[in-house]
Amino acid sequence: MSPTLRSSIDVAAGGRTRAVIYCRISQDRTGAGLGVDRQREDCEALAERNGWDVVEVYVDNDVSAYSGKKRKGYVRMLDDLEQGTATVVIVWHTDRLHRSTTELEKYIDLCEKRGVSTHTVQAGKLDLATPSGRMTARILGAVAKQESEHKGERVARARQQKAMAGEWAGGMRPFGWGVPTGETVKRVARKTGEESEVPVLDMTKPVPEEAAAVLHWTDTLLSGGSVRSCVKWCADKGFTTPRGYAITHQDLRDMLVRPRNAGIAVYRGEEVGRGKWEPIVPEEKFRAVVAILKDPSRKTNVGAQPKWVGSLLYLCGREGCGGGMTVTQSGGRQYPSYKCPTGHGGGRRAEKVDQYVEDVIVERLSRDDAQDLLLPGPDDVDVAGLQAESEQIRRRMTDLAGLFGAGQLELAPFTEGMEAARAQLDGVTKQLARAATVDPLVDLVGAPDVRKAWKALELERKRGVLRALVTVTLTTPRQGRMPDGGYFDYDAVQFEWKRG
CATH class of the missing domain: 3.90.1750.20 (Putative Large Serine Recombinase; Chain B, Domain 2)
Incomplete structure (x- = not known):
């Protein structure tokens, strides 16, 4: 049924033509919804001039038609049109409805099936019942899509320029910055419509x-x-x-x-x-x-808090495994044991293993030559010089990108130059990192009582010392009584020192 015939039936039945209004604005920076309000006023005026009854108004505020995000108001309008709610759709301009050819084609199919006509404030009537009308709609949609793409390029370029100039490029306030300037702007909550004064923040x-x-x-x-x-x-x-x-x-x-x-x-x-x-x-x-x-x-499990010194730090000594050991209390044992997650090799009583490892570490750090275990100090690192060098490298990378973008540099030399610059920058940042690195052993080496200093450390600090100083591997323990008369196989706990 054509839109003209549907309107004639409405009038013949003693009723007026039923219309719906769709309003959308892609960005509402103030949150006040002013753009949507203006669209609605113009669309209502058009309906009044034509003698149409507006039965529903659908609004999508601060939602882009080009972004691909779901437009709840638009989807609700299509559902209602499918149910025969109205025979006329009023929009301010065609680009308020669609900037996607896929969406447009679905809309055209629905309008043909339900006899719906589309009228715009700015572009007049859009007759989707005729080939020329559909062609016009598709051309307008292509133009709108091109405008969106150009806008995206302009926004991206503006953000790049701000970033290159060291300015704030917008977005969510980062933790750590954003001091109120004393000025405010009005914002309206999207869901509730409540208006509030929001402080303007200085992101520097x-x-x-x-x-x-x-x-x-x-x-x-x-x-x-x-x-x-x-x-x-x-x-x-x-x-x-x-x-x-x-x-x-x-x-x-x-x-x-x-x-x-x-x-x-x-x-x-x-x-x-x-x-x-x-x-x-x-x-x-x-x-x-x-x-x-x-x-x-x-990189360890970030779930439960470790309760043992060697959790996931001690390695399984089985050939071909080498995975981190975990502490379990399975198998009917009455005490926690270190065990490989794959389940092989049996268990080692966690308390005894940790105590032995801690005793060995304390003994090693109590020796006269313990000073030799400390990393070189950062005093010889020229922080200012390294920072200046990193700035020069970054500028060189920026210049290379500019030349390549302008077509003045071929891909091969550009790639080679960027790879060399990145390698140099990586070396500089590693040197800068060394200038602030705190050796985990520094509170233990030279302490009057190393054992007392060790016990005073939090578990994470102890694990940091273990990680920095030695690799502990647990092999399968021997069964039965050991030569010292006990049952703990000290030889099954192997140490590979990373320092000294």
Whole structure:
């Protein structure tokens, strides 16, 4: 049934033509919905001029038609049209309805099936019942899609320029920055429609308490602490993410490895230079923390809190295995035992193994030559010089990218130059990390009473010393009484010293 015939039937039946209005704005930066309100007013005026009854208004505020995100108002309108709610759809312009050819074709099929006509405030009537009308709709849709693509390119380019200039490129407030300027803007909640005054934030200024928290996490890891302990510290102190959620293990890791902490700007995951904001962590400390968190040997289960020194750090000595040992209390035993997760090789009483390993470590760190186990100090690292060198390398990378983008440099020399620059930058960042690295052994070597100092350490600090100093492998123990008269096979606990 054609739209004209459907309207005639409505009138003949003594009724007026039933119309619906669809309004959409892709970005509502103030949250006030003003763009949607203007569209609605113009569409209602068009309905009044034509004598149509508006039976429903569908609104999608701050939702792009090009992004692919679900538009709830649009979907609801299609469902209602399928049920015969109206015979006319009113929109401000065709690009408010579609910027996707796939969506447009589905809309055309529905309009043909249900005899629905489309009228716009800006572009007049869109007769989808005729080949020429459908062609016009498709042309307008293609133009709208091209405009969206160009807009995306402009936005991406603007963000790149801001990042290259070291400016804030927008987005969610990062933890640690955003001091209120004293100014406010009006925002309207999407779901409730409630209006509120929101403070304008200066993203170049650190929030004192959050900046202090990031620095505390950094120092905790540098001194042998764990991400897990920092997460617990956040919960105890009441710190949350900028969205107000509890800080998780992954949240905290992500915050610690942000170059922004050290005042470094990033674009698409690549460091592009210095940012125009105050850093809250010295670069050498930031590099050291990143090196710690990206160390493969630290990758352990982030679930339950370890309760034993060697959990997942002691290795299985079976040939071809070498996996980390876990502590279980299975098999009817009355005491926890170290056992390979694959289930072979039997168990070793966890308490005895840990005590023996700790005794060996304390004895080694109590010797006169224990000073030789310490890593070289960072005093010989020229932090300022390394930072200047890293800036030069980044500028060179930026210049190479510019030449390649302008067609003045071929792919092969561009790739070769970028790989060389990245390798040089990696070497510089490793040297910077060394300048802030805290040796886990520093609180033990030279202590008046090494055993007392060891016992005073938290479990995570002990595990850090073990990880840095020695690799412990548990082989299958011998059965029966040992030569010393006991039943613990000390020879089944093997030490491979990483230092000294």
